Amino acid sequence: METKDINVCVLRIEGTNNEQEIYDSFKRLGANPSFVHLNEFKSLENFQCLMIPGGFSSGDYIRAGAIFASRIRSRFWDDIKDFVRDGYAIGGICNGFQVLVELGLLPGFSRSIGKVNACLAENDSARFECRHTVLKHVGPNKCVFTRALPENEVLVIPSAHAEGKLLLADDKLYERMEKNGQIVFRYCDRSGRTDCGYPWNPNGSPQNIAGICNEKGNVFGMMPHPERAFYKENANGHSGKVIFESVINYIGERF
């Protein structure tokens, strides 16, 4: 389909607050985003992409993303499952990533969609931190949100969160994810070396994981904010823009 016909649902509730940036990112690339408040949400029928923005949905009281996730689950869970099954794209950035994890859509093994087997836990520093992070694209281009970014490219993307440490229910899951190519971004230093510790890894995430996708590659979440680095070009010519270009390009080809 043509880019201008790609409808992106940018879902919001009280406390989401990066929706404008995500909206702008799609708009700048010629797609057709719209804001949908959860209270007015009817169905995903006319959308090809669902974006869950960052922020503090419902204040992040209880746990980051938890309230937003359970409200989505209780309202239109079946709709979402179909959306994923049909190959449409779902992206969650920062708080949106937390929501997708709380929904059990990430790590998202195809046989157990909806099972919560990960958590974005409190940063090791126990506080909110705003800092520019460097990410290495380690995915084998399975993820529909990074297919335009070559493997091993390094990008500077800002982070700003208090709960970004990805914990998994058990170690076997990590191996499975790695085998499936579900690890998309890792924190690294300017030379691309991962495993440099804090502050390069701002939250203490084991294995330096910054972003992952589901087994199919069409659900993606990352803690750093590519929409804030849309125009911030790195030496390799890439910027946060590549995330949005990738998914637009995928939808255009596939549907």
Next chain:
Amino acid sequence: MPDIFEIDLNVSEERLKGISEETGTGLSLDELKVIRDYFVKEGRNPKDIELQALGQAWSEHCCYKSSKYYLKRYLFNFDAPQNLFVIKEDAGLVEFDKDHAYAVALESHNHPSAIEPYGGAATGIGGILRDVVCMGAQPIALVDPIFFAPPTTSSELIPKGVKHPKYIFSGVVDGIRDYGNRVGIPTVSGMTAFHKGYLGNCLVNVGCVGIVKKKDIVYSRVGNVGDIYVLAGGGTGRDGIHGVTFASKELDDDSQVSSRSAVQVGDPIMKEPLIHACLEANEKKLLTGLKDLGGGGLSCVVGEMALAGGYGAKVTLENVHLKEKDLLPWEIWVSESQERMMMSVREKDLNKVLKIFRKWDVPAVVIGKVIQEKRLLIEWHGETIFDMDLEFLTEGPMYKRPFKKVSTRNENVEFGEPEDYNGTLLSLLKDYNCACDDWVVRQYDFEVRARTFSPPLVGMENCETHADASIIKPLEDSERGLALTSDVNPHFMVLDPFWGAASAVDEAVRNLVAVGARPHSFADCLNFGNPEKPEKMWEFVQAVQGLAHVISKIGATFVSGNVSLYNEGPAGACPPTPTIMGIGLIDDVNKSVTTPFKGNGNLIYIIGNTKDELGGSAYLRYRGIAGGIVPRVNPYELSNASFSLIELMGKGMVISCHDISEGGICCTLAEMCIGNEIGAAITLKGKLRPDKELFSESNTRWICEIDPNDRAEFEDGLRAHQVAFTILGATGGDRLRMAKDGKMLVDIEVKSMKEAWQRPLWDIMG
């Protein structure tokens, strides 16, 4: 006890004083007599709710009774062509471009923060956002200048009833963080200063800037007779009762307990959709007026909006939605519960407005309507419990309070030259006032909204140094930006309130110019002690004159501000602190300049003159020497140099720039080296003794990095405006070296400076 009762004012003076105390209204004897006379003319006694409303309206906080005479006389009679609507409303409006204006507001939340740092600071953010939203503007940036006693203050020095500065400091930062981040408005600028005078009187000032299409500007006044008052947002509760009267007196050791009701609690998750809903209703042209509920709650907002429109109001008080049952009518009327906005709406648009608020899950109720006569009437279950002349109610008294000069040690002092310059530099870099603020800054989301073109920390990732001002690019399709800074040096202020205040403006201008922005508007938050004490009043009047001295010559004026008096506690008064927020305009953000050195072999210039002005400097404080001359300001020089530098920056001729402030040339160079780990070698050429030249904090100075190929053009540009400059040396290597008269004074690795500068707050605050 009945809901409402009458208060007999025809009693002895003794009794009148008692009434003021028992009702907690804070009205003085003279004020009560004026009120008595009014009610004698009305032929009755006031009801409790009427007296309470007067207490709110006539408080220092609401009517500026001690300050307005001097503000009008010295500060408000300047104008600038870019000013659209200034001083009169909750936020000042200044032209951004042909179609847009920006709104500026700055306020204090000192007393609440001293009592309950987390809630106090958080609600400060909430309040300042409302001030901007009520102009119809979308908030785009928050600014938070904060002032504490040193975190190392020993527990024995802390008076009863006062919390340790570390507790206050971390609570305040937590509060700003949790509120600002949750509502999704970036906190991009601020300052963090420490002085022992803030023990028991922390200062928490908060500023906000918003952007609005000119056609969407809305004012805090009702439109027409018959318009409906709609109250939107959180329920009204007992929190924040008597906040303004509490802010208008000194704190004492049981303020902790007695002022509990003044404590407010913020709810950012009510605020965030409230902002959306108000702006949406306004953009659809459904509102005739919009105002926030701040100090004084309903009692201030209803009357002020009506009077500003030239009308009166009639309120049905039981319609106000409550957080808790059993509030008395007067409590509902004066409660300062957070997250509430008042709108006036034409009757035919009412349902459309209510529908928007329903969509956003924000309660909104009709509480009254606009009437022709300039009176305020309140009904409570059918009974009229309030009926007063609006002009009498809102006017408030004005005082020309006496003042008396305080003797300070503002004169030259003698001291010897240090042996160890490396050690001195490292100690200054570790001084909490000079050290890196990133422990604070990183807790705030300074990039949410993705409009922060230049953040408060600049340089390579995880190596960042201080920026002079942050730059916001508010519009999607325009490269124009706003630069933001906030400044004041309390150490100067204590020694010399006139030149200290003048220096604050100079510093704000310098910081804006350093990023390439031209000073465009200012806001001031004047934090002082008890105005009934002539010495404190003197500090205030001096400072106001010092501000005027500079502001009159730089083509931009104060467009809004706030006065906070009675900042006194068991340990004394706070240092006089006129916080200045500076807003600069930059036509093309891509031409902005940052502080870190960018390359090797570039020339390093100092712009401006270094004088023997070390009073209040970080260096003399480190040496333990009191007194000294506080830096002066020549507004003409400031304006020339600024103009010239901005012009050169516009031509792309300045690679990096940092203004010289705390720690003098020495610390400024260190910060420029740290950001990209690039060293420098310089030779001092001035006539002063080396330590004075390195550490003087003279105003109107910058360090610039220039490509050697641009040398001639750069220098010609400065000469054309008679701006003083000297080449100090060149960038390069991984050390900072400074020499004078053939003697190496400082020779130190950039990495060691970084370590010394970066750690202090993390080490003490955890």
Next chain:
Amino acid sequence: METKDVIVNVGLKKGISDPEGNNIKKALRLLGFDEVEEVHVNKYFKITIKASDEDKAKERVREMAEKLLTNPVIHDYEIRW
């Protein structure tokens, strides 16, 4: 109908690190409380519910805990009635 206060006390599973607890430990030590060995922070939800049938109500509170108040990967919880 009667109302009843129920406590849901949510803590981190053994082995999951507790940054907030560590931070508080550090802050307490900096204030001179050297005797502090360990700090853990739980969330303690006090929920007032209308309840007529106790068994059913208990089941509902358990549901709240599992649907919203906890994440099974990191949390243990305990309901106090």
Next chain:
Amino acid sequence: METKDVIVNVGLKKGISDPEGNNIKKALRLLGFDEVEEVHVNKYFKITIKASDEDKAKERVREMAEKLLTNPVIHDYEIRW
């Protein structure tokens, strides 16, 4: 020396408004838990201390609560030994 676990349970004073509790209540109700009347969240600190003299230790924990963990203006707290 012996170690001992002490609980400091910190809640908001009556009458202080509680956005966190209110927002959670709202979320629970939206999820269909209509029986929820009221939610408050306390902070529950489990502090492990080295203690030989119980009385002195108690006094120290009270000090911790007052210096760092609570603000008497808005909080009530309870120490469980």
